[in-house]
Amino acid sequence: MKSDIRxxxxxxxxxxxxxxxxxxxxxxxxxxxxxxxTKNGISVINWExxxxxxxxxxxxxxxxxxxxxxxxxLIIISSVFSIPFGITxxxxxxxxxxxxxxxxxxxxxxxxxxxxxxxIGIIAYIWIVAPIQSFSAFSxxxxxxxxxxxxxxxxxxxxxxxxxxxLKEASLALGVPYYKTILKVILPAGLSGILTGILLSVxxxxxxxxxxxxxxxxxxxxxxxxxxxxxxxxxRIFYYAMSPYPEWHAFAWGASFILVVVVLGFNLIAxxxxxxxxxxx
Amino acid sequence: xxxxxxxxxxxxxxxxxxxxxxxxxxxAVFLTLVIASxxxxxxxGLKFFFGKTWDASAEKFGALPFxxxxxxxxxxxLLISIPFSISISIFxxxxxxxxxxxxxxxxxxxxxxxxxxxIYGLWGLFFLMPFVRxxxxxxxxxxxxxxxxxSALVLAIMIIPFSASIGREVITLVPSDLKEAAYSLxxxxxxxxxxxxxPYARSGIIAGILLALGRAIGETMxxxxxxxxxxxxxxxxxxxxxxxASVIANEFAEATGITASSLMxxxxxxFLVTMVVxxxxxxxxxxxxxxxxxxxx
Amino acid sequence: xxxxxxxIEDFSAYFGENQILKDINLSTSKNLVTTLMGxxxxxxxxxxxxxxxxxxxxxxxxxSGKIYLQNxxxxxxxxxILRRQIxxxxxxxxxxxxxxxxxxxxxxxxxxxxxxxxxxxDKIVERSLKNAALWDEVKNSLYRKGTFLxxxxxxxxxxxxxxxxNPEILLLDEPTSALDPKSTTQIExxxxxxxxxxxxxxxxxxxxxxxRVSDYTAFLYLGELVEFGLTEKxxxxxxxxxxxxxxxxxxx
Numbered sequence: 001m002k003s004d005i006r007x008x009x010x011x012x013x014x015x016x017x018x019x020x021x022x023x024x025x026x027x028x029x030x031x032x033x034x035x036x037x038t039k040n041g042i043s044v045i046n047w048e049x050x051x052x053x054x055x056x057x058x059x060x061x062x063x064x065x066x067x068x069x070x071x072x073x074l075i076i077i078s079s080v081f082s083i084p085f086g087i088t089x090x091x092x093x094x095x096x097x098x099x100x101x102x103x104x105x106x107x108x109x110x111x112x113x114x115x116x117x118x119x120i121g122i123i124a125y126i127w128i129v130a131p132i133q134s135f136s137a138f139s140x141x142x143x144x145x146x147x148x149x150x151x152x153x154x155x156x157x158x159x160x161x162x163x164x165x166x167l168k169e170a171s172l173a174l175g176v177p178y179y180k181t182i183l184k185v186i187l188p189a190g191l192s193g194i195l196t197g198i199l200l201s202v203x204x205x206x207x208x209x210x211x212x213x214x215x216x217x218x219x220x221x222x223x224x225x226x227x228x229x230x231x232x233x234x235x236r237i238f239y240y241a242m243s244p245y246p247e248w249h250a251f252a253w254g255a256s257f258i259l260v261v262v263v264l265g266f267n268l269i270a271x272x273x274x275x276x277x278x279x280x281x
Numbered sequence: 282x283x284x285x286x287x288x289x290x291x292x293x294x295x296x297x298x299x300x301x302x303x304x305x306x307x308x309a310v311f312l313t314l315v316i317a318s319x320x321x322x323x324x325x326g327l328k329f330f331f332g333k334t335w336d337a338s339a340e341k342f343g344a345l346p347f348x349x350x351x352x353x354x355x356x357x358x359l360l361i362s363i364p365f366s367i368s369i370s371i372f373x374x375x376x377x378x379x380x381x382x383x384x385x386x387x388x389x390x391x392x393x394x395x396x397x398x399x400i401y402g403l404w405g406l407f408f409l410m411p412f413v414r415x416x417x418x419x420x421x422x423x424x425x426x427x428x429x430x431x432s433a434l435v436l437a438i439m440i441i442p443f444s445a446s447i448g449r450e451v452i453t454l455v456p457s458d459l460k461e462a463a464y465s466l467x468x469x470x471x472x473x474x475x476x477x478x479x480p481y482a483r484s485g486i487i488a489g490i491l492l493a494l495g496r497a498i499g500e501t502m503x504x505x506x507x508x509x510x511x512x513x514x515x516x517x518x519x520x521x522x523x524x525x526a527s528v529i530a531n532e533f534a535e536a537t538g539i540t541a542s543s544l545m546x547x548x549x550x551x552f553l554v555t556m557v558v559x560x561x562x563x564x565x566x567x568x569x570x571x572x573x574x575x576x577x578x
Numbered sequence: 579x580x581x582x583x584x585x586i587e588d589f590s591a592y593f594g595e596n597q598i599l600k601d602i603n604l605s606t607s608k609n610l611v612t613t614l615m616g617x618x619x620x621x622x623x624x625x626x627x628x629x630x631x632x633x634x635x636x637x638x639x640x641x642s643g644k645i646y647l648q649n650x651x652x653x654x655x656x657x658x659i660l661r662r663q664i665x666x667x668x669x670x671x672x673x674x675x676x677x678x679x680x681x682x683x684x685x686x687x688x689x690x691x692x693x694x695x696x697x698x699x700d701k702i703v704e705r706s707l708k709n710a711a712l713w714d715e716v717k718n719s720l721y722r723k724g725t726f727l728x729x730x731x732x733x734x735x736x737x738x739x740x741x742x743x744n745p746e747i748l749l750l751d752e753p754t755s756a757l758d759p760k761s762t763t764q765i766e767x768x769x770x771x772x773x774x775x776x777x778x779x780x781x782x783x784x785x786x787x788x789x790r791v792s793d794y795t796a797f798l799y800l801g802e803l804v805e806f807g808l809t810e811k812x813x814x815x816x817x818x819x820x821x822x823x824x825x826x827x828x829x830x
């Protein structure tokens with residue numbers, strides 16, 4: 001009996017050590033990636049890098065200004081498209097709660113969220129790029145917007161579901177019509193959660209490349225026209241990384257550093273809003 | 282009808298319309314894929330999935346290399362990642378739930394999940410590629426550095442956060458009175474985990490793995506950068522290859538005619554496969570949370 | 579009776595197949611407190627919610643009979659218009675968390691898009707908060723959000739919000755159930771004070787509270803109006819055996 005217990009205790013200890021070991025090993029890649037990005041990226045970043053356009057290979061210097069501007073434009077286009085739809089659909093789901101239409105919509109949101117980004121890219125290509133015979137920022141924005149929709153819908157629904165019914169009651173008892181109650185009382189109360197959802201989805205699409213491969217396409221030059229191809233940080237990283245030139249590899253690290261800072265920044269702000277602006281009931 | 286009534290009706294209409302638009306959107310996505318792949322479906326039919334040759338000049342297209350490529354990379358990445366993600370789930374769900382270390386761990390997992398795919402690819406090119414190359418030299422195979430193994434490795438890192446967080450949640454859902462009963466009978470922690478917690482949380486853990494699988498199957502950029510872009514059937518884990526996602530990424534921009542249609546066909550298959558996996562995973566999670574909330578009352 | 583503000587005639591309410599209220603006949607008089615009293619499930623909450631037609635917000639409900647507010651059939655009116663004439667205070671204080679105290683008091687105006695000058699609003703806010711016995715405690719923090727207030731203060735804020743609309747009648751649905759004893763006393767004192775200017779319909783499961791504040795009491799049991807009359811009379815010489823049993827604590 002005694003050795004039996006000894007054996008079991010040893011197994012217990014070994015298991016715990018194994019689990020702990022695996023946990024910390026899994027953190028290694030993260031540390032390595034962040035270390036590499038910072039080490040290789042920071043040395044490349046300077047004012048020129050942030051404000052100049054790319055130079056052809058052979059010429060030193062240049063920057064990723066067009067990619068930064070392009071990313072900003074894509075974020076704006078996709079947000080304009082997805083935020084209104086996403087929020088209204090989210091309100092619908094949180095108000096209707098049950099019903100055939102409701103359940104079908106929820107299923108669609110799940111499927112849409114799991115759809116690979118490259119498939120969304122193909123769709124945007126067929127819908128927008130092919131008909132006008134040109135790659136464009138607009139098509140890229142639409143593709144990214146479709147990817148933002150599920151997250152915005154889900155977080156809106158979840159945030160609004162958490163708002164206690166009493167709030168609605170108080171407003172209705174004052175004689176406020178239903179639609180005003182939703183717009184002026186319920187939505188403001190859920191604002192922090194909804195904003196968090198929006199910021200998280202923006203963070204996600206800022207780093208997406210696949211849907212842009214056949215839509216926004218990339219552009220060596222500066223472009224403000226949404227009907228023409230446009231560059232973006234992830235695309236530039238991809239383009240430079242796959243090239244054979246070490247100078248461009250260094251730029252890829254630099255652009256990666258910027259991208260990681262931006263994406264993590266959005267995530268942090270989203271968490272901050274979720275905590276600080278949270279409405280108490 | 283008063284103006285208030287009209288505003289009420291319009292408001293409800295707008296809500297319902299936006300809901301319908303979502304459904305229409307998804308249907309449109311599906312239909313577009315089907316219509317675009319029709320020429321290829323008509324030419325190759327179901328033999329598409331068994332054809333080993335993908336030759337644009339000969340206009341002969343078979344998707345087997347990519348199906349195999351996808352299967353190999355996804356399942357290999359799952360295999361590599363599962364021990365790690367389950368360890369994280371158990372660690373955070375059972376051993377150390379509160380405090381600075383778990384918070385740090387949880388934040389790190391979130392950061393890991395937030396890093397864009399293309400950056401994983403970039404890092405993989407400069408870190409994983411040399412590593413795999415030296416492995417290949419060790420094993421005496423051609424030192425490509427890129428291929429199935431490399432992509433599987435980077436995929437494994439990318440999907441750890443997904444299965445880990447779902448796993449952790451289901452493990453914390455295990456009722457404490459069950460655990461207490463086991464401890465009071467003299468079980469060690471390992472035994473409680475092995476015999477009580479894991480079986481109870483099994484469905485949730487499987488759901489997490491399914492969702493991670495769905496992510497791995499659809500992952501494009503990091504894989505495209507590390508898989509070697511070969512349209513031949515992979516022969517070993519060191520072979521360069523292509524997945525369904527990466528072949529589209531590599532070839533679509535210049536594809537026309539039946540080539541483009543065949544790529545769409547691949548896209549359609551990719552869409553359907555990820556859809557099924559995701560629905561299964563979500564359905565299981567829903568069932569698990571409904572059962573858990575019943576337990577609480 | 580003095581002028582009747584609210585008249586309920588042969589009123590029944592249903593939820594699906596269940597009949598919650600059976601042929602209620604009842605009226606409330608100006609500047610008096612009428613209390614609906616009875617054990618849980620007797621229908622008192624349903625009845626009060628029918629008065630401002632909040633009951634019909636739940637799907638599956640049906641009503642029959644008539645309710646008149648100032649001699650107007652409430653089922654012939656737009657519910658929104660009706661609710662602007664009736665004030666309601668709920669069991670759990672529910673000030674709007676995103677609005678300041680000032681905005682909470684005039685929320686009925688603001689949300690309905692009724693625009694008055696800032697001076698008008700200032701006057702309304704001060705008057706309502708004074709009537710709700712809250713003015714002195716918040717007059718220096720009118721523009722702060724109301725979430726720092728205690729439960730009793732929040733409830734008085736809700737009363738001020740309801741009073742700001744100058745309602746014909748104020749409905750109070752168990753207004754002190756969620757409050758501590760001290761706040762409960764404050765609210766009861768406020769109700770007695772408000773009698774001078776406001777007609778009130780009160781729901782409570784607290785017999786002693788009914789005895790303390792109300793002029794008329796209606797005892798409901800299993801959806802029926804068992805007895806209705808002057809509180810003093812009913813509590814000392816109840817006419818119905820069931821009333822007596824309830825008052826002496828035999829059930830409920």
